[in-house]
Amino acid sequence: MSATLSLMGSVRLRSAAGDDLTPRSQKARGALALLGTAPDLRLSRVRLQDLLWSDRGKQQGSDSLRQMLRELRNALGSHKDILLTGVGWVGLNPERTRIDLTPVYDAGGAPIEFAADIDIPDPEFESWLRDMRLRLTPEDDGPTVFERNGAALPGAMGAPMILHRPQANYVVALSAVESNESRAHVIGEMIMNEAAARACEMIPARLADSADDISAVTGTQMGGICYSTGSDCSLMTVMRDLPSKRRDWTRRFTIRTDEETATMRHAVAQITVALLDRARRTASPNWTAFPMWDVFSYSADRLQAADRILAAMSDEPNSAIALALRSYLRNTLLFERLTDDPQRCSDEADEFVSRARQMAPSNPVVLAVASMSASWRSDPVGALEMAHAAHRIDPDNEMANHALSQALMDAGRDAEAFEVNARGFRSALAEIGPACWLLRRSVIQIRLGRLGDAENSAAAAFAFASDSRPSLRVLAALRYHRGDEAGAADALHHLRKIEPDFSLELMASPNYPVLTLRNAGLLAVTRSGL
Numbered sequence: 035m036s037a038t039l040s041l042m043g044s045v046r047l048r049s050a051a052g053d054d055l056t057p058r059s060q061k062a063r064g065a066l067a068l069l070g071t072a073p074d075l076r077l078s079r080v081r082l083q084d085l086l087w088s089d090r091g092k093q094q095g096s097d098s099l100r101q102m103l104r105e106l107r108n109a110l111g112s113h114k115d116i117l118l119t120g121v122g123w124v125g126l127n128p129e130r131t132r133i134d135l136t137p138v139y140d141a142g143g144a145p146i147e148f149a150a151d152i153d154i155p156d157p158e159f160e161s162w163l164r165d166m167r168l169r170l171t172p173e174d175d176g177p178t179v180f181e182r183n184g185a186a187l188p189g190a191m192g193a194p195m196i197l198h199r200p201q202a203n204y205v206v207a208l209s210a211v212e213s214n215e216s217r218a219h220v221i222g223e224m225i226m227n228e229a230a231a232r233a234c235e236m237i238p239a240r241l242a243d244s245a246d247d248i249s250a251v252t253g254t255q256m257g258g259i260c261y262s263t264g265s266d267c268s269l270m271t272v273m274r275d276l277p278s279k280r281r282d283w284t285r286r287f288t289i290r291t292d293e294e295t296a297t298m299r300h301a302v303a304q305i306t307v308a309l310l311d312r313a314r315r316t317a318s319p320n321w322t323a324f325p326m327w328d329v330f331s332y333s334a335d336r337l338q339a340a341d342r343i344l345a346a347m348s349d350e351p352n353s354a355i356a357l358a359l360r361s362y363l364r365n366t367l368l369f370e371r372l373t374d375d376p377q378r379c380s381d382e383a384d385e386f387v388s389r390a391r392q393m394a395p396s397n398p399v400v401l402a403v404a405s406m407s408a409s410w411r412s413d414p415v416g417a418l419e420m421a422h423a424a425h426r427i428d429p430d431n432e433m434a435n436h437a438l439s440q441a442l443m444d445a446g447r448d449a450e451a452f453e454v455n456a457r458g459f460r461s462a463l464a465e466i467g468p469a470c471w472l473l474r475r476s477v478i479q480i481r482l483g484r485l486g487d488a489e490n491s492a493a494a495a496f497a498f499a500s501d502s503r504p505s506l507r508v509l510a511a512l513r514y515h516r517g518d519e520a521g522a523a524d525a526l527h528h529l530r531k532i533e534p535d536f537s538l539e540l541m542a543s544p545n546y547p548v549l550t551l552r553n554a555g556l557l558a559v560t561r562s563g564l
Contacts (some may be wrong), residue, residue, distance in 0.1 A: 036132045037116055042526025043138035049113055059155050060103050061086055064163075066151045069126050070133050072168060076118070088158035122300075147315050161468075161498055168327050198437035204239040204313055205253030206230050207276060214261040221267050221289055221298065222260025229302045233309035235355070235399075236324055239558060246370075252276070254312055265291040271305055273312060283308050299430060299457075307465040313486045316383050329359050330467025330501045334372040337363045354394035360405040361387035365410050369547050370503055371533075383407065398424040402433035405441055414444040432458065432466075439474055448481045469499035476508055477550050484514055485556075498559040507541070511551045514559035525563045538562070 035287035087095035213219035252278035273283035328340035364383035408417035423432035442451035476491035492508035513521035542560035
């Protein structure tokens, strides 16, 4: 008899008779989620250990893995044959285990995310879990926002859309910050207000001063307590579902006096991303958000899905940002060779950013995308001017900093570009589009001659986005350059899987998107025969 491992919503393993076989610990349930989504339902012990205990030494991690497997076997009881082990690997018995990835929705019709009850504070696992949730919640499985409203989806980018979408406001209600002295109160109010304002622009949402007299169906109530701890401050942030008042996010941030600006920026970015993520997961079926995670992806399917959503927002107050984002993602489609009609894609990218600038000439996101468009079209002077303009308007805007690092690099000011990029380490962009930010870092490091660091940045980008073609190109070139032919061959193997027409001859051609590698003389891999 088969057991069923349900992974959407809470992780649950039940026997055919309905017995609950789910282990109690987070690590054991996390292991079930890892194995249940692995090819052939099995992972190497090394990979499992790296994902669950990346912050521990090799021996300590191995001991923890053995202890977790004992707990899992104990939870299975008489169904121990569900868990299989071999030399160097752990897996689930495919003949005894059925994986259930059927979408799950709450009472309001909002999708419940993959492995919703799993919270393992390990950076490698968090990265994997974030990626899985992006893939599986909410668009990839179950009805999309459009389908739940009976709207017609376009068959291709740019095709007409027929949308009958009821208007509904998503609200972020910001309560007053409680504090024990005036300086702490000011710091808390500054962080909470800036994070809420940034999130509302990107969701988009309406910002309310409190939850009183709000009749919105969907939204988040956010409050905080900021108190002094000697010379430092500690900010506790709490988010609740607006209609039910259910608490679903709590985080404490330390604002250090000796690093006040940096730690405040970190808190703003983390709270902003939490608000965006909560809106993405809990909004009602009749509400459409900016698909920020998909905009910064390298997948044709996700980019085109994001474009369809953004196209439906042409009559919204934030339509200039929607147009700018549509222009940005088209440039990704162009440079990653993901479009069948490059000329049309290029023309639309130019048209959208031009319209966005006409509608909102002083919006930092619009100016940032215009700057990057100028960079991509070999206009370094115009790109730098617009990037500086975006940065002057909002020095902490993620897109403004991203554009400025690109423009400075194009102007040959690589050290300054790296400094601007480094500020993004604690930004919302590093959370929403980590591969995008890391790849920019890698390119700058190549230009600075820091090839080891550049390789590490590219490897990290690939870990965050397994469909990132640029990171694999960098890895192949840099690994071959330092004599690691096996590593270069592995990168090329992955690249051929996601880029069907790839060849070393194509990589060596002048129009292939490896300009930084070409200028640095790092394309010896194209003559390797690997």
